[in-house]
Amino acid sequence: MSERLAIELEGIDKRFGAVHANKDIHLKVAKGSIHGIVGENGAGKSTLMSILYGFYHADGGEIRVDGKTVTIASSQAAIALGIGMVHQHFMLVENFTVLENVILGAEGGARLGAGIGRARAELKRLAADYDLKVDPDAVTGDLPVGLQQRVEILKALFRGADVLILDEPTGVLTPPEADHLFRILRVLRDEGKTVLLITHKLREIMAVTDEVSVMRRGEIVATRETSKTSMGELAELMVGRRVLLEVEKTPAQPGAPLLTVEGLNVRDGRGVEVVKDVSFQVRAGEIVGIAGVSGNGQSELLEAIAGIRPARSGIVTIDGTRVDLAAARRDPAEIRSYGLAHVPEDRHRMGLVTRFHEYENAILGYHRDPAYGRGAFLDLDAIRDTARAEIEKYDIRPPDCFLKTANFSGGNQQKIVLAREIERDPAVLLVGQPTRGVDIGAIEFIHKRLVALRDAGKAVLLVSVELDEVRALADRVLVMFDGRVVGERAPETAESELGLLMAGAVQEAAE
Amino acid sequence: MMAGQMPRWADYILMPAINVAAAFFVSGLVVLAIGENPFDAVRILVWGAFGWNEGIGFTLFYATNFIFTGLAVAVAFHASLFNIGGEGQAYVGGLGVALACLALDRFVPWWVTMPLAVAGAAAFGAAWAYIPAVLQAKRGSHVVITTIMFNFIAASLMVYLLVNVMAKEGSMQPETRTFEDGGRLPLLDTILPGVDFGSAPANLSFVIALLACLFTWVLIWRTRLGYEIRTFGANQTAAVYAGISPVRITIVTMLISGGLAGMMAVNEIMGSQHRLLIEFVSGYGFVGIAVALMGRSHPLGIVFAAILFGMLYQGGAELAFEMPAITRDMIVVIQALVILFAGALEHMFRPTLIKLFGILSAPASRAA
Amino acid sequence: MSLLTWKSWLGGAAMLLASSAGLSAEPALVYSVGGKFDGSFNEAAYRGAERFAAETGESYRDFEIARDAESLQALRNFARRGADPVVAIGFNQASAVSGAAADFPDANFAIVDMVVDAPNVRSVVFREHEGAYIAGLLAAMASKTGTIGFVGGMDIPIIRRFLCGYREGAASVSGDVRVIFNMAGDTPAAFADPARGAELARSQIARGADVIIQAAGGTGIGVLQAVADAGKLGIGTDSNQNGLHPGHMLTSIRKRIDTAVYANFMDARAGAWTPGVQELGLKEGGMDWVLDADNRALVTSAMEAAARAAEAGIAQGRLSVHDTMRDGECPL
Numbered sequence A: 001m002s003e004r005l006a007i008e009l010e011g012i013d014k015r016f017g018a019v020h021a022n023k024d025i026h027l028k029v030a031k032g033s034i035h036g037i038v039g040e041n042g043a044g045k046s047t048l049m050s051i052l053y054g055f056y057h058a059d060g061g062e063i064r065v066d067g068k069t070v071t072i073a074s075s076q077a078a079i080a081l082g083i084g085m086v087h088q089h090f091m092l093v094e095n096f097t098v099l100e101n102v103i104l105g106a107e108g109g110a111r112l113g114a115g116i117g118r119a120r121a122e123l124k125r126l127a128a129d130y131d132l133k134v135d136p137d138a139v140t141g142d143l144p145v146g147l148q149q150r151v152e153i154l155k156a157l158f159r160g161a162d163v164l165i166l167d168e169p170t171g172v173l174t175p176p177e178a179d180h181l182f183r184i185l186r187v188l189r190d191e192g193k194t195v196l197l198i199t200h201k202l203r204e205i206m207a208v209t210d211e212v213s214v215m216r217r218g219e220i221v222a223t224r225e226t227s228k229t230s231m232g233e234l235a236e237l238m239v240g241r242r243v244l245l246e247v248e249k250t251p252a253q254p255g256a257p258l259l260t261v262e263g264l265n266v267r268d269g270r271g272v273e274v275v276k277d278v279s280f281q282v283r284a285g286e287i288v289g290i291a292g293v294s295g296n297g298q299s300e301l302l303e304a305i306a307g308i309r310p311a312r313s314g315i316v317t318i319d320g321t322r323v324d325l326a327a328a329r330r331d332p333a334e335i336r337s338y339g340l341a342h343v344p345e346d347r348h349r350m351g352l353v354t355r356f357h358e359y360e361n362a363i364l365g366y367h368r369d370p371a372y373g374r375g376a377f378l379d380l381d382a383i384r385d386t387a388r389a390e391i392e393k394y395d396i397r398p399p400d401c402f403l404k405t406a407n408f409s410g411g412n413q414q415k416i417v418l419a420r421e422i423e424r425d426p427a428v429l430l431v432g433q434p435t436r437g438v439d440i441g442a443i444e445f446i447h448k449r450l451v452a453l454r455d456a457g458k459a460v461l462l463v464s465v466e467l468d469e470v471r472a473l474a475d476r477v478l479v480m481f482d483g484r485v486v487g488e489r490a491p492e493t494a495e496s497e498l499g500l501l502m503a504g505a506v507q508e509a510a511e
Numbered sequence B: 001m002m003a004g005q006m007p008r009w010a011d012y013i014l015m016p017a018i019n020v021a022a023a024f025f026v027s028g029l030v031v032l033a034i035g036e037n038p039f040d041a042v043r044i045l046v047w048g049a050f051g052w053n054e055g056i057g058f059t060l061f062y063a064t065n066f067i068f069t070g071l072a073v074a075v076a077f078h079a080s081l082f083n084i085g086g087e088g089q090a091y092v093g094g095l096g097v098a099l100a101c102l103a104l105d106r107f108v109p110w111w112v113t114m115p116l117a118v119a120g121a122a123a124f125g126a127a128w129a130y131i132p133a134v135l136q137a138k139r140g141s142h143v144v145i146t147t148i149m150f151n152f153i154a155a156s157l158m159v160y161l162l163v164n165v166m167a168k169e170g171s172m173q174p175e176t177r178t179f180e181d182g183g184r185l186p187l188l189d190t191i192l193p194g195v196d197f198g199s200a201p202a203n204l205s206f207v208i209a210l211l212a213c214l215f216t217w218v219l220i221w222r223t224r225l226g227y228e229i230r231t232f233g234a235n236q237t238a239a240v241y242a243g244i245s246p247v248r249i250t251i252v253t254m255l256i257s258g259g260l261a262g263m264m265a266v267n268e269i270m271g272s273q274h275r276l277l278i279e280f281v282s283g284y285g286f287v288g289i290a291v292a293l294m295g296r297s298h299p300l301g302i303v304f305a306a307i308l309f310g311m312l313y314q315g316g317a318e319l320a321f322e323m324p325a326i327t328r329d330m331i332v333v334i335q336a337l338v339i340l341f342a343g344a345l346e347h348m349f350r351p352t353l354i355k356l357f358g359i360l361s362a363p364a365s366r367a368a
Numbered sequence C: 001m002s003l004l005t006w007k008s009w010l011g012g013a014a015m016l017l018a019s020s021a022g023l024s025a026e027p028a029l030v031y032s033v034g035g036k037f038d039g040s041f042n043e044a045a046y047r048g049a050e051r052f053a054a055e056t057g058e059s060y061r062d063f064e065i066a067r068d069a070e071s072l073q074a075l076r077n078f079a080r081r082g083a084d085p086v087v088a089i090g091f092n093q094a095s096a097v098s099g100a101a102a103d104f105p106d107a108n109f110a111i112v113d114m115v116v117d118a119p120n121v122r123s124v125v126f127r128e129h130e131g132a133y134i135a136g137l138l139a140a141m142a143s144k145t146g147t148i149g150f151v152g153g154m155d156i157p158i159i160r161r162f163l164c165g166y167r168e169g170a171a172s173v174s175g176d177v178r179v180i181f182n183m184a185g186d187t188p189a190a191f192a193d194p195a196r197g198a199e200l201a202r203s204q205i206a207r208g209a210d211v212i213i214q215a216a217g218g219t220g221i222g223v224l225q226a227v228a229d230a231g232k233l234g235i236g237t238d239s240n241q242n243g244l245h246p247g248h249m250l251t252s253i254r255k256r257i258d259t260a261v262y263a264n265f266m267d268a269r270a271g272a273w274t275p276g277v278q279e280l281g282l283k284e285g286g287m288d289w290v291l292d293a294d295n296r297a298l299v300t301s302a303m304e305a306a307a308r309a310a311e312a313g314i315a316q317g318r319l320s321v322h323d324t325m326r327d328g329e330c331p332l
């Protein structure tokens, strides 16, 4: 096993206009190892992996796979070389079934029927071997993000990848799910496969990788054996300064309720009850965290409150204004006008129009605001000024409001959404997964912003699958399981106790 | 999928140019195959369209039609709606024009009739797009299907009206009476000093078409509504999140699209035919789809694409006239090739071109 | 390409045009939308021109327009090159002819199927309803079921007038004869949809029709096919269609566009061309019905006698066929 190299990169260089995304990258990845890559948002990790996967063409440099120099002109070429990829942003056809997505592009000739039969068997085997359970006939778009990601992993495995690239795979997973994934990765490694793992979570790096490389501003600044480094060292290497890994905040001083939810019931597209009779309050000056395994109704809860998803019944009161969510005409714009802002969980599907310039996304949902135009017309200068100010304040990189949003790195896209919603100074802020895909330096910043909003007397409702994050930020924790709030706890409550609640083990006790 | 890198000018100018060149190349082979000289053919075609005043006039006349129908398709495209009912909307738009002209032409000068005719065209065209829009917005019936069905319904309606209601007494032709001067737009060459387009019917509508381009540009890129249209077209989930009502946007966009298509009738009916007659749209609505594709749904691109198609129509007629071996059907083949290369095969040369730009820019960036 | 070479390049095209323009005084023909070989209307005009060419050994020029807007251009192009006369086929070219005639007062134009009132235009129109009358009469006499059919193309006045003549002819045989009629559609495509024609014919047969006339251009080909397949009788129009299904064609009502074109060309050649309106019906031989080897056996002597009598009556003005376009709504 020892020093045979699966991947060697020599002097890889890539520019996007003025952005030097990869600078003279040298990287050796041993066969049968798990190699971690960490780095700030926009450091160039995804770009490097995209070059390896044939999405982008390097401006210069050489790639060797199994010791042989190769050119990878397309993802088909990468797949042929045994390189598989699980993307940071899923590349699934939403209205295909899981099975169709898995075989997409690998249909195996004209006889689709036979291919599907074989694929179904193979999928069953993979699901059994790696404990990756997904209903092969479910429509992919209906699945929660967590399950969609399993589909992505299955897709790569199905193509017989020897080298598996995972770009921030755990961003959407709960800790137990992540542990599960890591078990899979270890099995893969032990079978002689090679794994390249990008993540912002240093804990995961420490837990699962054999080696780790740190990227900063397009360069690899260090490569370490995992056993010989620490989270602190890695964080410093990434950001270039010491990073606070804890949230600093004073005890909350809650005031009057700004957000009241009463008797909320929501059904999903298939008519399944996903939010069941949920009632709670968020007071001024407090952060209420909702903990739960993804897919237990948290996403639907946020969307229903924001007026995006129809509710069967339920009243919300936002800063004194009562809204019947079950009324025929729910209008997210109206609810927003009462002082509610919403950072959606899935920035790509909902929070951004990736095709737009950055500044256009800076007003998404606020485009009717008199500040951004006169009458029917938009005032582009005012919009761009707002965008530039937010870019500056949130250190969005590159600082170019004309750049197409799709061309920002994942973490920077997240900051665009956060900046837009927080800077509107709302009475109530709903945030879903605020730090998904965000680097540790930025996490620190975002946490500070949320706490500052709280301290300014606003109400924050936080949904996160990161239990650590919920515990660190929230003043009260509500646990959701199977569409219900099954308990309320103080954030200091032991992780094990919360874990049991989240797993539904003590549901009866709570009722 | 991450988009490849290509300068904007290449996307907007080089790509279409290459596509047109390819279309001409293949057309040239066809011309060669029937034993004519392709270079002479191109020469006659270009000369016929641009080489003499009357030719230019005709080219502009056809281009005017294509600008309107192209804009109609483009506006809907921005909302991800595929309005292929421009044909029927323009046809019914003609009714709006004709009603205004028939009512007023004997009493007022053209410049009084014109705004009403334009408004009538837009209103009738929009009305014809309204039902498919509502069906799409509220019932999910796809506009592609419903608009095309409405093309047929428009044809039936118009024939019924022209045969039974509006036809002038004792005429064999299903058409209204000819408008008096108060129902006729001035020809372009009578407004522009020193220009003579011969008998070509290029008229004031060309100016209206350019104004419609400006209107569309402002609408799409400078108004809140345009922002909503583009958001809705690019990401419907994000649009809902942003408080943009899919129902409202679908309907409003289709109304604007239908209105623009309807305005094509101003050019044909008030600008050239001076009477309402059957089948005056004769395919302009469909060619608008190709024009919008080729013009990248941008008004400026649409003007150029419309002039290109105007050239193909006018030069093509001239070519059929001069080279009897090149029949009318051959001209249709050439036009179809342009549509094919500019529309359907749009992506054929793109990857190569992107790669080329990648190679060209690589040394430059290393030197930097 | 510099402006200069561009200009000379285009100049070359102009030269090319000039060379082909050298032949003057040729007669010219501009077909209606639909193309030269449409199997009826335009093709009849083409045959007339060909007959001229064959008999005189002289050439002529022709042009197919793709849409009405091209017509004016084509007419002017021919006039500018000295073509004489310039004959336009089809009512849809009327406004173009009047425009071109005004622009070129010294050139001679002719239009078929429409009246254009200008000093240098000859207008040739046909009294189609007279031919239709004969068709209706023969159909009614040939029918065993007492039900006869009519399949029209597009629902326009000219087709309605034809229908009215047909019904009058049928009624002249017996008031009990039932005429089923359908129009194929509302667009010009209704003249080019044989499948639709066949479908309509079959439905008429199902309702009892055993003689069906087609007035639907290309669509009519399908009508006649369906009629022949069902063993019934069909009636052709415009040109002689008896040969399509010998034994199943009762007759064909011809509209002599070929003669009109031929006469125009010949008159001009002889220097005897005159402007004005020519209205052609049974009397002038502009309309006729065909009796040839293909349908001889189907037309009894009684039928032939009745048809000839009606023909003579119409020609002599004793019998007048209702003209919906002049006299208003069909009285039947």
Ligand SMILES: Nc1ncnc2c1ncn2[C@@H]1O[C@H](COP(=O)(O)OP(=O)(O)OP(=O)(O)O)[C@@H](O)[C@H]1O
Pocket: A016, A017, A019, A020, A021, A039, A040, A041, A042, A043, A044, A045, A046, A047, A048, A088, A397, A398, A406, A407, A408, A409, A410, A411, A412, A437, A439, B002, B003
């Ligand atoms: N197609 C593109 N066009 C222009 N710039 C791009 C493009 N793709 C990436 N970039 C820029 O290149 C830089 C590196 O981006 P990349 O996506 O590789 O970052 P990353 O390390 O994956 O960040 P994150 O952790 O936020 O996902 C960023 O500044 C980004 O804006």
Ligand SMILES: [Mg+2]
Pocket: A045, A046, A047, A088, A167, A409, A410, A411
């Ligand atoms: Mg990334």
